[in-house]
Amino acid sequence: MRSSKYSIFTYASMIGVPALLMLILIAMISGYEMYINLFAYVLVIALLVFSTTGLIDVFLHKKYDGSMKKAHVESEIKSNTEPMLKKGSEVDIIVKRFNGSSHNFDKVTYKFFANKFTTVLDALLGIKSHQDSTLAVRCNCRMGICGSCGMVINGRPRLACETNIMEIADSEGGRIEISPMMGHLLLKDTVTEFTDFFERHKSVKPSLYRKNAKEKYSTTKEYQQSSEELDKFLPYSYCIMCGLCLDACPVVNSNPNFIGPQALSQSFRYYRDSRDQKGKRRLFEVDSNEGVWGCEFSGSCSKACPKGVDPATAIQLMKGELISRIAEKDDYAEKK
Amino acid sequence: MELLDYDIIVLGSGIAGLTSAIHASRESGGKKSIALVSKLHVMRSHSVAAEGGISGVLYPDTDNDSEKLHAYDTIKGSDYLADQDAVEILVKGAPEEIKFFDHIGVPWNRREGGKISQRAFGGMSIPRTAFAADKTGFFMMRALYDELLTYDNVEVFNERFATKLVVEKNRADGVIAFNIENGNFEAFRAGETIIATGGASRMYGFTTNSYSNTGDGTAMAYRAGIALKDMEFVQFHPTALIPSGILITEAARGEGGYLKNSNGARFMIDYAKSKMELAPRDIVSRAIISEINAGRGFTDEDSGLEYVHLDLRHLGSSKIDEKLPMIKEMTIKMLRLDPSTDEIPVRPAAHFTMGGIHTNIDGAALNQSEKPIIGLWAVGECACVSIHGANRLGSNSLSQCSVWGRRVGTIAGRWHKDSATQKSSFMEIAENEEKSILEVIDSEGDVNPYEIRDSMHRIMDKYMYVYRNTNGMNVARNELAKLKTKLKDIYVQDRGRLYNTNLREVLEIMNLLDLAQVTVECAIRRRESRGAHVVLEYPKRDDKHWLKHTLAYMSGNKVKVAYIPVKIRGWKPEERRY
Secondary structure, three states: OHHHHOOHHHHHHHHHHHHHHHHHHHHHHHOOHHHHHHHHHHHHHHHHHHHHHHHHHHHHHHHHHHHHHHHHHHHHHHHHHHHHHHOOEEEEEEEEEEEOOOOEEEEEEEEEEEOOOOEHHHHHHHHHHHOOOOOOOOOOOOOOOOOOOEEEEOOEEEEHHHOEHHHHHHHOOOEEEEEOOOOOOEEEOOEEOOHHHHHHHHHOOOOOOOOOHHHHHOOOOOOOOOHHHHHHHHHHHHOOOOOHHHHHOHHHHHOOOOOOHHHHHHHHHHHHOOOOOOOOHHHHHOOOOOOHHHOOOOOHHHHHOOOOOOHHHHHHHHHHHHHOOHHHHHHHHHHO | OEEEEEEEEEEOOOHHHHHHHHHHHHHOOOOOOEEEEOOOOHHHOHHHHOOOOEEOOOOHHHHOOOHHHHHHHHHHHOOOOOOHHHHHHHHHHHHHHHHHHHHOOOOOOEOOOOOEOEEOOOOOOOOOEEOOOOOHHHHHHHHHHHHHOOOOOEEEEOOEEEEEEEEEOOEEEEEEEEEOOOOOEEEEEEEEEEEOOOOOHHHOOOEOOOOOOOOHHHHHHHHOOOOEEOOOOEEEEEEEEOOOOOEOOOHHHHOOOEEEOOOOOOHHHHOOOOOHHHOOHHHHHHHHHHHHHOOOOEEOOOOOOEEEEEEOHHHOHHHHHHHOHHHHHHHHHHHOOOOOOOOEEEEEEEEEEOOEEEEOOOOEEEOOOOOEEEEEEEOHHHEEOOOOOOOOOOOHHHHHHHHHHHHHHHHHHHOOOOOOOOHHHHHHHHHHHHHHHHHHHOOEOOEOHHHHHHHHHHHHHHHOOOOEOHHHHHHHHHHHHHHHHHHHHEEOOOOOOOOOHHHHHHHHHHHHHHHHHHHHHHHHHOOOOEOOEOEOOEOOOOHHHHOEEEEEEEEOOEEEEEEEEOOOOOOOOOOOOO
């Protein structure tokens, strides 16, 4: 399917342009001046044609990618199920274990029999139950909603409970390598410390603010909200506090003072909620180098998020709002 | 060892625990010191896995609904074992809680005009389940956690595993726990203790529950001599995913999903003609197992599990995306099945512990003579008030957790009791407890504790499932007793102090074994079929002899059983038809 992505002209240009250049070179060396001009004309025309078709290709390519994305996911589902349906197989699970007393790492390889359903978490717990009970694992819901089991699997930060072994063993070279999230303080094996992460979250005051606290705790009436208003903050409310985005963020890893993608996205979540009455003060609270301006927009946080929260976009949107409110901000600072 | 003194200890951090802590703090005007102690990070409790929604009559006038009707549905659903005074409190309090959760940020799905949307649920006459897509519990937990951060007098203790509830002379004085992170023991002394540690469905192998649902608080209370009520009633959720047991919300059927057998027929027509797929859970679970037993199920080759199909294809992908996004995410990630094009393989799984710590309607835990233990409350799934009786209706649990969370939190916040135990004797209790736990670490047997767990799972899955029979229950009783003796010969491989989840899991297995035994003992004695407890030899409900609650106490190494009457108000027991 991929071979039909570009038109024939593009492929022709890949061969044609260097070939014509070679011919011109040969003509120059050999002294055939009339041929040099001829080849040069042909080259210019060829380049014109190729660049036009190339542009068309790029356009087609984009369209192609968009429409194929869904079909691709579906075919992946189908093609992955069939060969695995019948049999499982033994997989090497390599765990980079951290020893909390000696502060050393120890790479241990376990053999584990996985079938088509087995997740990395299943394997770790299976190993713990029947091979090596000293292996430390933090987990709870095993359905991707409690946020306990973030770790680095084959170099990528992911949730162990949502990562199917056979699937990544197939696509990532037959082995499973697990290490803790190195961006957090390490406790034992794959388990990391979360105090710092929770403090970052708390520091943006992530709770629904109402001017009248009494009314907030009264229970006589709901605050009405339209579906459109709901959609404005809903995508940012899926955060399960697993810590993967913070682990993936290159800025936090080099400058711990940057508050990080998780906390900022949660600040934005409440800022966008029509029920929240803190208004733009929320923006001004993160208007600093430790806040939104620390973000260098690498986008790794959004890529790492297992729940589709997009902290990178949230932060850029906050930057945008802040720029358009510079005057108000001075006002706010004065009052403060 | 460190002695930590607080006014109130809240043990457990699900919706019940967090709500209790917030309301206790508020009621005390921020003056009482409150310790929130959890074996997990507090925002990761099993409540996050609640999917479908929370029940409550929000708009009686326009929806033609009433609290009376909600009460009737709940009582009928409970097979008349619910205490009707408690149900009245539930239905009255539930609408307020839904609004409260709106005020702290839960993204409720909305109707035209901005009102809160409600969906149909099993056994409810009218759609009255408020929901935030199919992640309702998760959103409620996040809102509660974020709200809790604004309370300075609540101190959070993450990853502390409590091993002992200190009850002396009918007064509760705190808990002894160890810090999982570093293995250090901590003595939490307090005048008031609220237990909110959730259910115990992990005594089953095939369950919808998180790994944490090991009934720790219930088992601790049981060992402290407190009564457990109605432990024979375990809810099996009809639709759990094969082979993991991951929950597929009842909302999938509430939104119009079908259950189909291997003939492709909607078999519920033979079991609950009027309610079909939206009959209460006990009835739907029995229907599924009956179909499977009659050879009209499917078999999964890898796990050997038999199942039926949940068909959502006719709902269309846009409805699934809006109302059931998590179900879609889950089936695609776990099984690589898309509910808009594929049928989902499901079977009943242990889901909810209807029984629990015996409390009065104020959540106060009761001793053997039915009197409150001073300074001790139980809230949420670990408690049995009782609202759910023999069978809980879907979406009544989130209302229960929030209504009683507020009720108990408010009472505890207002109330005052000093810890009566002197520092020295409290420390002595704590040091003895530490010693006994260290002995567990030093066990030098040759039995792998996880094999004991696996055996317990097999026993419970086989003999204590949807259909029970006397012979099977007797086998379960004997086998569990054998496992209990085997516990003496276990070893704990991890002897370190840092993040020793091996030790924690061994202690959890011990808790579960205690509760599994109680479950079997209560079940063997109840010679009738009521709600989720169905015995083949006694297929009918027997109100004449069994319209009563079971109480179980620990007496030496034995389970002692007693009975108390059900509180009937206006709703007389009648035949339960759907």
